[in-house]
Amino acid sequence: MVNICYSLRMSARTLLPVVDVGACRAPLTRDAMTQSQADDLARSLKAIADPARLRLLSIIAASEGQEACVCDLTEPLDIGQPTVSHHLKVLTDAGFLTRSKRGTWAYFTLIPGALASISRLVASP
Amino acid sequence: MVNICYSLRMSARTLLPVVDVGACRAPLTRDAMTQSQADDLARSLKAIADPARLRLLSIIAASEGQEACVCDLTEPLDIGQPTVSHHLKVLTDAGFLTRSKRGTWAYFTLIPGALASISRLVASP
DNA sequence: AGCAAATATTGACCATCGTCGATATTGACA
DNA sequence: TGTCAATATCGACGATGGTCAATATTTGCT
Structure with missing residues (x-):
């Protein structure tokens, strides 16, 4: 199971294919995580754990087609x-x-599914 | 709705009552988040976005009664x-x-429900 | 009271991160 | 080709974070 997870990660296109990691089915609350599982999930969570990035994600997610131009993302945030x-x-880079x-x-x-994947890893539904 | 959320946060016992924040029902993918909503969610995510803390959480979550003694948490991690x-x-402190x-x-x-709350905020089911 | 074990706190060090100004790159168009 | 607008990259700075050694605190026990 863990091996399948890793082979999937190797062949993925993005640096941190959170979607494939989600396929591992190793939620935080099911079993004790290994060091590398914790490293991977922490890396993905760190990418989201910032106010500016959360706002960027939510603006894009709320846009039609879940797509937004950079020009529409520069002004709403005060950065x-x-x-x-x-x-x-x-x-x-985080996928x-x-x-x-x-x-x-x-x-x-x-x-599609990237945020849901992380969400599923943090707590199984 | 947002006001209710804030009044709940004020009266909460913990510093960052993620469970109450979850009651706000403002998922990342539904609408554009406000600055303070993003700040709150980022604070909670930052608390989880660390390999050591993820392993601690998963060990505790996998323990019976979802409870663990510090003496059982010191050795499995290499810190x-x-x-x-x-x-x-x-x-x-993060709740x-x-x-x-x-x-x-x-x-x-x-x-109970703290992790599920965060999970729900990241991606609506 | 005094000792020993478990846990918390302090202070410091180094690494990482968020932000900015300046500059480079890319692509459209006259 | 030259210019302009949009975006990316670079280098630097201050702030924050993870870790440790040393020490303080708490609690049970004799």
Whole structure:
């Protein structure tokens, strides 16, 4: 079971494929976690555990198609444009967002199931 | 709705009553979060977003009665006793654990629903 | 009272993180 | 080709966080 989890992680496209980790079915409340399981989940949670990134995620999630342009994300938060870009990169590297460029604009889209996966790992429904 | 949430938080016993925050029903993926909502959720997530604390939580959660003595938590993790004590305090202050002392030993118990609350805020079921 | 065991607190160190200003890159368009 | 707008990257700074050694506190026991 754990081996399956790791082989899935190896072949994944993103740095931290939270969706695949979710397939491990090792919720926080079921059994004692191993060190590497705790490391992986902590890495994903750290990516979300920031007010600016949470607001970015929620704005994108509330947008139609769960997709938003960077230009629409810079003003609502009271932080500079480089900082927004940095947070979006963190969320993308963590496997919560994908980036697609159309013209000069960059659009970030929520990866379906990524948040639900983390949610399921924290507490089984 | 938001006002109810804040009045609940004011009268709560713990510093960060995640259970009450969960009662706000403002999931990450439903609407754009306000700054203070993001601050609160980030604070709770930060408390969990650490490998050592995740392992502590999972050990306690897997124990009978979802309760464990500190003496049983010091050895499985490869960290010193003061560090374990520190992490347990962080989790307790964040509203995930309660502490009860029986004799010389300190027992930490999982607060029912606290993890589920956070989980629900990250992704609505 | 005095000792021993379990746990908490303190103070310090190093690493990581969030933010910013400045600059680089990318792409559209005249 | 040159310019402009949108976004990303870089380097730096202050703040926060995880860990430890040393010490304090609490509690049971003799």
